[in-house]
Amino acid sequence: MPTPIILDCDPGHDDVFALWLAAGNPEIDLRGVTTVSGNGYLEHTTHNARVALTVAGVHDVPVAAGASGPLKRTLTPASWIHGENALGGPELPEPTVPLDPRSAVELMADLLEASPEPVTLVPTGPLTNVATFLEQKPHLREKVREIIWMGGSTGRGNVGAYPEFNAWVDPEAADLVVRSGLPVTMVGLNISHQALITEPVVERIAAVGNRTGAFGVELLRFFCSTYDAVESMPEGPLHDPITVAIAIDRAVATVQRCHVDVETQGEFTAGATCVDLHDMLGREPNVDVALTLDVDRFWQLVTDAVAQLD
Ligand code: BDR
Ligand code: CA
Helix, strand or coil, rough: EEEEEEECCCHHHHHHHHHHHHHCCCCCEEEEEEEECCCHHHHHHHHHHHHHHHHCEEEECCCCCCCCCCCCCCCCCCCHHHHCCCCCCCCCEEEEECCCCCCCHHHHHHHHHHCCCCEEEEECCHHHHHHHHHHCCCCHHEEEEEEECCCCCCCCCCCCCCCCHHHHHHHHHHHCCCCCCCCCCEEEEEHHHHCCCHHHHHHHHHHCCCCCHHHHHHHHHHHHHHHHHHHHCCECCCCCCCHHHHHHHHHHEEEEEEEEEEEECCCCCCCCCCEEECCCCCCCCCCEEEEEEEEHHHHHHHHHHHHHHC
């Protein structure tokens, strides 16, 4: 039976590929999409999620908008990577996928309540919606099978020496989620920087020959151009779909279970994930930290999913 998931995202170029992987892979039952502010303001990320599903011809998945800002902080969208509308590059078609009138938290709650089996939450942005859901709907915790999150890092950051963007936008939300007691897998920069968008990868996606692939290539070209400009990485890392790939097949990544804290105070380190890989603290492990990626398998999953869409 396919794994039921709710994808909570802030599209964002790599979020779009996470959406497409979830919609196009037969092992995943994409029950709902919720949006959060992060890469862009909520109006942009919500619009972009609807655009991504429209391009792919996915009209049967509800899309609901969530938090317009972090729990306690002011949002700084990642326009330096994703552009002013959070999805720079291609001309965006007017979405035909409607916006569900419910909030992200209400849609999550309705989907979990209606589901006979627990559902996996896959957040690929700041954890504001997920944290709010856990706070507001504690009775539905047992309906959450696990949380597979793109965020954090075992080492370097991308908005400072240590903090990664999704954790940095809303450290208080990330702190709440890693301390929730629910099974959490962290897909951080240490693994996402293994998913590099090389020229052969772009050519394989172009060779699919459908509308989604052509749109995807425009996204990848823009994303790599900003990664080149900002981080001197002309082969940018396609972070977010690794979460969905793990939901499809855990063998795509190795993980190490260990204790993780999220720094919410530091002057230079707010949003840093302190990953105790060597058990220096002797504290209870709370996170499965993804370490190494089966790169070929990952790109095969992404390419195959794009080929299933319009
Ligand atoms: C994360 O931040 C965003 O820019 C990407 O969409 C990804 O979720 C990488 O740090
Ligand atoms: Ca994202």
